[in-house]
Amino acid sequence: MDDPVLLTGAGGRVGQAILSGIGDAHEWRLLDREPLSSDRLPVGLDEGDVVVADVTDDAAMAEAMAGVGAVVHLAGDPRPEAPWNSVLENNIDGTQTVFEAAVEAGVEKVAFASSNHAVSAYETDARTPEMYRTDDDYHLDGSELPRPGNLYGVSKAAGETLGRYYHDAAGLSVVCVRIGNLTEDHPPRNYERGQAMWLSYRDCAHLFDRCIRANYGYEIVYGISDNERKYYSIDRAKEALGYEPKDDSAEYTLAGDPREES
Ligand SMILES: NC(=O)C1=CN([C@@H]2O[C@H](COP(=O)(O)OP(=O)(O)OC[C@H]3O[C@@H](n4cnc5c(N)ncnc54)[C@H](O)[C@@H]3O)[C@@H](O)[C@H]2O)C=CC1
Numbered sequence: 001m002d003d004p005v006l007l008t009g010a011g012g013r014v015g016q017a018i019l020s021g022i023g024d025a026h027e028w029r030l031l032d033r034e035p036l037s038s039d040r041l042p043v044g045l046d047e048g049d050v051v052v053a054d055v056t057d058d059a060a061m062a063e064a065m066a067g068v069g070a071v072v073h074l075a076g077d078p079r080p081e082a083p084w085n086s087v088l089e090n091n092i093d094g095t096q097t098v099f100e101a102a103v104e105a106g107v108e109k110v111a112f113a114s115s116n117h118a119v120s121a122y123e124t125d126a127r128t129p130e131m132y133r134t135d136d137d138y139h140l141d142g143s144e145l146p147r148p149g150n151l152y153g154v155s156k157a158a159g160e161t162l163g164r165y166y167h168d169a170a171g172l173s174v175v176c177v178r179i180g181n182l183t184e185d186h187p188p189r190n191y192e193r194g195q196a197m198w199l200s201y202r203d204c205a206h207l208f209d210r211c212i213r214a215n216y217g218y219e220i221v222y223g224i225s226d227n228e229r230k231y232y233s234i235d236r237a238k239e240a241l242g243y244e245p246k247d248d249s250a251e252y253t254l255a256g257d258p259r260e261e262s
C-alpha cells in the first residue's frame with residue numbers, strides 16, 4: 001500500500017498543482033518549512049495536520065516518514081540562479097536526508113522533483129532556438145548524461161545520483177522527474193523554450209499520481225505535457241509509469257492564448 005504519501009514542499013507551486021488535481025485520491029502527510037493556510041489543503045485536513053519542518057532536519061524527517069508508503073519529494077530551492085550555499089543545503093543535503101530517512105523507515109518508493117536544468121547545457125547556441133520547434137528532431141530521452149546549465153541543475157543531477165545510490169544500495173524504488181515549466185491555465189507566454197517544456201497543472205497531478213501508483217526500480221523521466229513542440233521525449237514516462245498527458249502547448253498561441261476552434 002502506497003498511502004499515506006509524504007509530500008514535501010506541499011505549499012509550493014508543484015505541490016499545489018498536485019493537491020489541486022489529486023488531493024482527494026490519497027491519504028497525505030504534508031510537509032513544508034512554512035505553515036500552509038487552510039485554503040491550500042485538501043478537504044479534511046487542517047493547518048494542524050501539516051508537518052512544519054525543514055527537510056535537512058534528520059530527526060524531523062525520521063518522524064515524518066513513520067508509516068509512510070511513498071514519498072513525493074519537492075522541497076528545495078527552485079531558482080535556476082540559486083547560489084551554491086542554498087542548493088547545497090536545501091537541494092543536496094535535504095534530498096540525501098529524505099532518501100536516508102525513507103530507507104530507514106522502510107518506505108517503498110520516492111518520486112524526486114528533478115529539473116530540466118539538470119540537462120539544460122544540451123541547449124547549445126548551435127541547437128537553439130531550432131530545437132524548441134516542431135520541425136526539429138533533436139530529442140533527449142532521459143538516458144543521456146546530466147549536463148547542467150547552472151549550479152541549481154548540478155544540485156538536481158546530484159539528487160538523481162543520490163536516488164540511484166539508494167536504489168542500488170537499499171532497493172528503494174526511485175523515479176526522478178525532470179520537470180519542465182509548470183504554469184497554470186496556459187503555457188508560458190512568448191517563450192519558445194517554456195512552451196516546448198510546458199507542464200500543465202492537470203498533467204502534473206496525473207504524472208505524480210502515476211509515480212505514486214506505478215511499480216518501478218530506478219527511472220529518469222521527463223515531466224512535460226504532450227507538447228507538439230518538444231525536445232524531451234515522454235516515451236519513458238508513458239512506458240514506465242503509464243503517464244497519459246492531456247495537454248499540448250500547441251493548443252495556445254505563442255502569446256499563451258487559446259487558439260480558436262476551427
Ligand atoms: N515549478 C517548476 O516549473 C519546476 C519545479 N521543479 C522542482 O520542483 C520542486 C518544487 O518547485 P516549486 O513548487 O516550483 O517551488 P516553490 O518554491 O513554489 O515550492 C517549494 C516549497 O518547498 C518549501 N521548501 C523549500 N526548501 C525547504 C526545506 N529545506 N525544507 C522544507 N521545505 C522547503 C518551500 O517553503 C516551498 O513551499 C523544486 O524541487 C523544484 O526544483 C523543477 C522543475 C520545474
Ligand SMILES: O=C1O[C@H](COP(=O)(O)O)[C@@H](O)[C@H](O)[C@H]1O
Nearest residue numbers: 078079080115116117180181194
Ligand atoms: O527547474 C525549474 O525550471 C523552470 C523552467 O526554467 P526556466 O529557466 O525556463 O524558467 C523554472 O520556471 C522553475 O522555477 C525551476 O524550478
